[in-house]
Amino acid sequence: MSSQKNRVLTINGGSSSIKFALYELEEWSRPVLYGEIAGIGTGHSTINFNNALSDDKGSLIIEAANHDRAVDYLVDWLEARHAFVSVKAIGHRIVHGMKHTEPELITDELLLELRKISAYDPEHLPDEIKLIEVFRKRHPELPQVACFDTTFHTSMPPVAKLLPVPRRYFEQGIQRYGFHGLSYAYLIEELERQAGVETARGKIILAHLGSGASMAAVKNGTCLDTTMGFTPASGLPMGSRSGDLDPGFAWYLMQIEKMTPQQFNQLINHQSGLLGISETSADMKELLQMELTDNRAAEAVELFCYQARKWIGSFAAVLGGLDTLVFSGGIGEHSAVVRQSICSGLQFLGIELDEPCNLKDAPIVSTSASKVSVRVISTNEELMIAKLVTGVLNRTTKK
Numbered sequence: 001m002s003s004q005k006n007r008v009l010t011i012n013g014g015s016s017s018i019k020f021a022l023y024e025l026e027e028w029s030r031p032v033l034y035g036e037i038a039g040i041g042t043g044h045s046t047i048n049f050n051n052a053l054s055d056d057k058g059s060l061i062i063e064a065a066n067h068d069r070a071v072d073y074l075v076d077w078l079e080a081r082h083a084f085v086s087v088k089a090i091g092h093r094i095v096h097g098m099k100h101t102e103p104e105l106i107t108d109e110l111l112l113e114l115r116k117i118s119a120y121d122p123e124h125l126p127d128e129i130k131l132i133e134v135f136r137k138r139h140p141e142l143p144q145v146a147c148f149d150t151t152f153h154t155s156m157p158p159v160a161k162l163l164p165v166p167r168r169y170f171e172q173g174i175q176r177y178g179f180h181g182l183s184y185a186y187l188i189e190e191l192e193r194q195a196g197v198e199t200a201r202g203k204i205i206l207a208h209l210g211s212g213a214s215m216a217a218v219k220n221g222t223c224l225d226t227t228m229g230f231t232p233a234s235g236l237p238m239g240s241r242s243g244d245l246d247p248g249f250a251w252y253l254m255q256i257e258k259m260t261p262q263q264f265n266q267l268i269n270h271q272s273g274l275l276g277i278s279e280t281s282a283d284m285k286e287l288l289q290m291e292l293t294d295n296r297a298a299e300a301v302e303l304f305c306y307q308a309r310k311w312i313g314s315f316a317a318v319l320g321g322l323d324t325l326v327f328s329g330g331i332g333e334h335s336a337v338v339r340q341s342i343c344s345g346l347q348f349l350g351i352e353l354d355e356p357c358n359l360k361d362a363p364i365v366s367t368s369a370s371k372v373s374v375r376v377i378s379t380n381e382e383l384m385i386a387k388l389v390t391g392v393l394n395r396t397t398k399k
Contacts, residue, residue, distance in 0.1 A: 007032070007086050008393075009078075010385040012093045013131045015123050016040045018070055021382035022083055025390055028383055033083055037062070040070045047073070051081060067127040071134045090135055090144045091389035093182055093381060095124040095232060097148025098173055103388040105396065106132055106144040114146075117173075121231055123269050143396075145389045152181030153216070153223050160225045178226035180208045184216050186384040187326055190377050194363070195324075199373070202323035205315050207308065208379065209338070210329035211239035211282060215308070217315035225318050227311055233268050236307050239282035242272035243307065274300045284331045284338065305341035312346060322349050322372050327365075328379040334361060343374065 005024045012019040021034040035049030045064035050057040064070035078084060092106070098117060104110065111129065118125040132144055161175045184206050192200035204218045213236045216226040227235030237243040245268065253259040259267070275282035277300035280290065284301070291298035316322045331338055336358045343351050350371025358365040366374035 005086060006088045008386045008389045009083070009087050009090045010093075010382045010389070011090060011131055011135070012381055012385065013067070013124070013128050015127070016042060018067070018074060018131070019382060020074065020078075021386065022087070023383070023386040025088070028387065031382070031386075033081070034382065037064060037070050037074060040064045041066055045070070047077065053081070067130050068134070071131050075134065075138045084139060084142075087142060089389050089393055090139075090142055091147055091385040092128060092132060092144060093149060093385055094128055094146045095149045095179055096121040096177065097146070097150040098177070099154065100146075100148050101151055101154050103145055103147045103151070103392050105392060106146050110146060122265060123232070143393075145392045147182060147385045147388045149179045149181040150177045152184045153178030153226050155222045156225060163230065174230060176226075176229040178214070178216065178223070179228045179232045180212070180214045180216070180226075182381040182384045182388075183208045183328065183379040184218070184223070186380050187328055187377055188218060188221060189384075190380075191324070191326060191375070194375075194377070195373075199324060203316075203319040203321050204324045204326065205312055205319070205322060206326045206328065207312075207332050207342075208329045209236075209308070209327065209332035212241065213238045213304075213308075213329065213331070215311050215315060217318045219319050225315060236311065237277075237304055238273045239284075240270050240273050240275040242268040242276070274304060277303055284335060288335070288337055301338070301341070305338060308342045309345060312342070313349070316349055322351075324373045324375065325351065326375045326377050328377050333376055333378055336361065336365075339365065339374075339376075 008023050008025060010021045010023065017036055017038045017040060019036045021031040023031050030052065032052045033049070035047060037045065037047045039045040041064070045062050046059050047062050048059045062073055064073060094114070096117060111132065114125060114129055118129070135142070135144060156178065162170065163175055165174070187206050188200055191204070201220050206216045206218060208214055212232060214226060214228045215236070217224045229235065233241045235243050250264055253264060273282065274284065274287060278287055278297045280294065280297060281287055284304070287297040287301050291301055312325065327333065327339055339358055340353060343353050351374060352367045352370035353365055353374060354367045361376055364373065364375055366372065
């Protein structure tokens with residue numbers, strides 16, 4: 001591939017990982033370079049990569065005690081491979097965007113705003129800001145673009161955004177925002193490509209199930225509701241996040257265990273969910289291997305599937321029916337057992353899985369007689385970021 005073609009570098013920072021991809025503009029079939037630094041802060045960090053520029057791929061053990069070290073290593077690694085040649089912009093996934101309705105160039109003013117709202121999402125925003133700052137320092141000539149995970153959900157009606165607390169908090173921006181929006185935007189686009197416009201504008205539930213898990217109810221291409229709310233810790237139980245909790249539980253812990261806000265945040269984000277119930281692992285694949293011999297693991301899996309089933313039922317009510325159910329994310333794409341367990345009992349909605357297709361993780365895992373089409377679609381947040389950044393660049397050029 002020519003090194004002279006304009007490119008976009010995408011950065012998708014998570015709480016313990018940084019995914020990256022390098023795309024040539026308008027050539028979306030595959031990135032010329034992509035990979036991930038995984039296990040940041042765990043003592044077992046690796047960089048996994050696939051470099052189409054030199055037909056090189058592999059995995060290396062690296063030292064990444066924190067995001068600062070990880071991003072410095074990443075920039076050094078990319079520079080050594082001449083990855084910044086012809087890069088026109090860097091796109092970042094920003095988990096919390098408050099009421100921003102579209103991607104935008106990162107300015108000093110936007111960075112200041114993100115710092116002010118970091119307390120809303122302490123698990124993501126501080127590290128995402130660090131990523132932006134390091135790239136600014138190392139490559140100040142490159143514009144950077146913020147792509148907000150919350151944008152997809154700004155179309156939700158007011159009733160879906162309201163939290164039942166005093167009105168003054170809503171006026172301060174305390175509301176349900178929803179997350180995984182870049183994934184959902186990609187899934188709707190891909191569903192239209194695979195099944196056509198009519199299907200993509202039907203009554204759809206998107207299930208992004210991974211270590212972070214959420215669902216969205218979409219009708220006529222518009223998000224009507226989602227499981228996550230004010231922060232990404234709410235909604236479904238996740239790998240190590242609690243999901244929805246009785247708020248009285250926080251009061252109980254403060255009174256009985258004298259728990260501090262910092263300790264409570266650590267509890268609900270890093271010690272709960274699948275990990276908290278099983279007491280052994282936050283990884284669904286590991287839990288499925290243990291569930292026959294470990295009741296705690298079995299209950300963690302059962303709780304995850306039970307809660308997912310409940311949300312599908314409630315979202316079908318929001319949508320006034322259901323045409324399509326899409327599974328995505330690491331669990332949704334690769335665990336036939338979890339898909340089967342979630343869909344078991346949803347026959348009243350018209351869901352009927354094809355067992356052989358489900359076991360093969362086929363693109364369509366429902367039977368031909370099923371009233372609801374159940375699909376498995378691999379998400380691609382990095383590609384979505386690249387396309388959004390291209391749109392910002394085009395708008396900026398026209399100005």
